[in-house]
Amino acid sequence: MSSILQCMDCPQQYPIQRVIYTCEACGGLLDVKHDFSAIGKTITPGLFDERLGTFGAPYNSGVWRYKELVYPGVDDQLVVSRMEGNTNLYELPRIGAYAGLDTIFLKHEGENPTGSFKDRGMTTGVTQAKALGMERVACASTGNTSASLASYAARANMQGIIFLQDQKIALGKLAQGIAFGATCLQINADFDRNMELVQLVAERLGIYVLNSVNPFRLEGQKSIMFEALQQLRWQAPDWIVLPGGNLGNSSAFGKGLLEMFEVGLIDRLPRLAIVQAEGANPLYRYFRAGFKNFAPVKADTIATAIKIGNPVNLQKAIRTLEWTRGLVEEVSDQQIMDAKAVIDSVGIGCEPASACSVAGTKKLVERGIIKRGDTVLGVLTGHVLKDPEATIGYHADQIEGIAPSYRNQMLRAKDDIDEIVRLLN
Numbered sequence: 001m002s003s004i005l006q007c008m009d010c011p012q013q014y015p016i017q018r019v020i021y022t023c024e025a026c027g028g029l030l031d032v033k034h035d036f037s038a039i040g041k042t043i044t045p046g047l048f049d050e051r052l053g054t055f056g057a058p059y060n061s062g063v064w065r066y067k068e069l070v071y072p073g074v075d076d077q078l079v080v081s082r083m084e085g086n087t088n089l090y091e092l093p094r095i096g097a098y099a100g101l102d103t104i105f106l107k108h109e110g111e112n113p114t115g116s117f118k119d120r121g122m123t124t125g126v127t128q129a130k131a132l133g134m135e136r137v138a139c140a141s142t143g144n145t146s147a148s149l150a151s152y153a154a155r156a157n158m159q160g161i162i163f164l165q166d167q168k169i170a171l172g173k174l175a176q177g178i179a180f181g182a183t184c185l186q187i188n189a190d191f192d193r194n195m196e197l198v199q200l201v202a203e204r205l206g207i208y209v210l211n212s213v214n215p216f217r218l219e220g221q222k223s224i225m226f227e228a229l230q231q232l233r234w235q236a237p238d239w240i241v242l243p244g245g246n247l248g249n250s251s252a253f254g255k256g257l258l259e260m261f262e263v264g265l266i267d268r269l270p271r272l273a274i275v276q277a278e279g280a281n282p283l284y285r286y287f288r289a290g291f292k293n294f295a296p297v298k299a300d301t302i303a304t305a306i307k308i309g310n311p312v313n314l315q316k317a318i319r320t321l322e323w324t325r326g327l328v329e330e331v332s333d334q335q336i337m338d339a340k341a342v343i344d345s346v347g348i349g350c351e352p353a354s355a356c357s358v359a360g361t362k363k364l365v366e367r368g369i370i371k372r373g374d375t376v377l378g379v380l381t382g383h384v385l386k387d388p389e390a391t392i393g394y395h396a397d398q399i400e401g402i403a404p405s406y407r408n409q410m411l412r413a414k415d416d417i418d419e420i421v422r423l424l425n
C-alpha cells in the first residue's frame with residue numbers, strides 16, 4: 001500500500017520520506033496520494049461501522065478509523081493520537097429556522113480534544129513527523145493550530161514551537177499553547193508574515209512545519225467528511241458549508257469527498273460553500289473576479305481563526321470549488337456574531353469563525369442559492385470557550401461596531417430576596 005507526494009500542478013512526484021512542502025520543479029502544492037487500487041474493494045461502509053465503539057488504538061480515533069483512506073501504509077506504532085474526531089453531528093431545527101431552512105446538520109469539530117478540528121490534521125502531521133524522525137515541529141498560528149500542535153508535540157515527546165501574533169489572540173488558545181509546554185514566540189507580525197517566517201526559520205534549523213501547507217495535515221482533516229458521511233449513513237447532503245481562512249479544510253474536504261466518490265462510498269458529490277469574513281475575504285474577491293488577478297488583503301475580523309489575508313492553500317481550494325461546483329460567500333462581523341449568539345443559545349456554542357457556516361448559509365438562502373428544502377451540513381470548527389472575550393463582549397454590548405441583536409444581558413441584584421424575586425418575575 002504505497003503513498004507518494006504528488007505535485008498538484010505538474011507530473012513531479014516525491015517519496016513520502018522527503019521533508020518537502022512544495023514542488024521543487026514548479027512551486028506547486030503537494031498532495032499525499034494513496035494507491036487505492038489494491039484496497040479499493042475492501043473499503044466499504046461495513047468496515048468503518050465495525051470499528052465504531054472499539055476501545056483499541058488506532059481505530060478508536062475518528063481519524064484513524066478511516067486509516068485506509070488517510071494513511072494506509074503507516075505503522076500503527078507510530079500513530080500519535082488523542083482519540084480525536086468522534087465528534088457529534090447535531091440536527092438543529094431552530095438553527096435551520098434562523099437560516100431559513102427546514103433543518104440543518106451541524107458537525108461540531110469544537111468537540112475535538114483541544115477544541116478545534118486542527119487535532120484531526122495534527123494527529124496525522126505529528127505521526128508523519130515521527131515517521132520522519134523529526135524532533136522539533138513548528139507552526140504559525142492564529143491560535144488553534146498552535147494549541148493543537150502544542151498538545152500533540154507533548155504527547156509525542158517532541159519540542160513544539162509556535163509563532164504567534166503579538167496581538168488579538170483569543171485567550172483560550174494562547175493559554176493552551178503555554179500550558180502544553182510549547183516554545184511560544186510572540187512576534188510583531190500578522191499571521192501571513194508569521195507563515196513566511198516559520199517556513200524560512202524551519203528550513204534553516206531542520207524543523208518540521210505543521211501548518212496546513214503540510215499535506216499530511218490535510219489527510220487527517222479529510223476525515224471530517226468521512227465521519228460526517230458515515231453519520232449521515234453515506235447519503236451525501238446537497239450542501240456543505242464551512243468557514244475559510246488558510247483554506248486547508250476547504251482543500252481537505254474536496255480531496256476527501258472526491259476519494260469517497262471514487263471508492264464508491266457516496267454516489268454523488270455535494271456542493272461546497274466556503275464562507276469568509278468581509279474583512280478577510282481574498283478568496284471571495286478572487287471568486288467574484290472569475291479567478292483573475294489574485295490579490296492578498298490586509299485581514300481584519302473579529303473571527304480571529306480566519307483572520308488571514310493570503311491563504312496558503314488557495315490553489316487547492318480552487319480545485320475543490322471546481323470538483324464540487326462550489327462557491328464562495330462573505331459575511332460581516334455583525335452577521336458572524338449574531339449567528340454565533342444563536343448557535344450558542346441552543347446550548348451548543350462555537351467560536352466566532354465557526355459561526356460563518358450558519359451566517360453564510362442564511363445569506364445563501366436569502367440569495368435563493370440554497371433552497372429551503374436542501375440538506376445542509378455546516379461545520380462548527382471551534383469550541384465556545386476558545387474566545388470568551390468575544391462572547392462576553394457581545395452580550396455586554398462592548399464590541400465597537402457590533403450591536404448584540406441576540407443579547408443575553410447579565411442581571412445584577414443586591415443580596416435581597418424581594419429584589420431577586422422581582423427580577424425573575
Ligand SMILES: *Cc1c(COP(=O)(O)O)cnc(C)c1O
Nearest residue numbers: 144245246247248249305381382
Ligand atoms: C483554522 C480554523 C479555521 C480556518 O480553517 P482553514 O483550514 O484555515 O481555512 C476556521 N475556524 C476555526 C475555529 C479554526 O481553528
Ligand SMILES: [Zn+2]
Nearest residue numbers: 007010023026
Ligand atoms: Zn510541480
